[in-house]
């Protein structure tokens with residue numbers, strides 16, 4: 001893995017590598033439903049199987065989906081802390097597997113570190129001091145590895 005100095009930083013959808021954000025306008029189909037963004041899917045899974053999940057799915061923007069998903073008055077599923085990383089990985093993998101152009105951007109980052117430059121979020125992002133867990137960046141690196149392995153195995157099949 002590269003040094004932090006060479007790392008790829010992303011956050012805003014409008015910025016370079018904006019397609020790495022869960023707010024980017026790339027819809028996915030998961031659990032037999034259409035989701036406008038991975039942010040909609042991720043936030044809805046906090047209330048899977050309830051009417052709140054559908055309300056989030058139909059939210060007009062990822063910002064509104066996230067606002068609803070973070071509402072502390074809503075009944076968060078009990079196992080959320082245990083499953084949230086898996087939900088995020090599943091959504092991000094699905095997005096990059098759906099859009100070949102995005103997969104190419106991610107694969108072209110080679111071995112570089114990927115960091116969500118979100119100063120407000122020490123869990124998914126780098127946090128206020130830059131030493132946050134950066135879980136979204138790590139998940140993007142995991143997805144990059146999975147996609148690379150898929151590309152390699154499809155090339156092996158093509159050779160045979």
Ligand SMILES: Nc1c(N[C@@H]2O[C@H](COP(=O)(O)O)[C@@H](O)[C@H]2O)[nH]c(=O)[nH]c1=O
Pocket residue numbers: 011012013021022023039042066069070116118121124125136
């Ligand atoms: N707030 C924000 C983003 N934060 C995103 O929200 C998700 C985490 O939600 P939660 O677990 O409820 O805190 C995760 O995908 C994180 O990257 N992203 C963006 O592009 N723009 C924003 O303004």
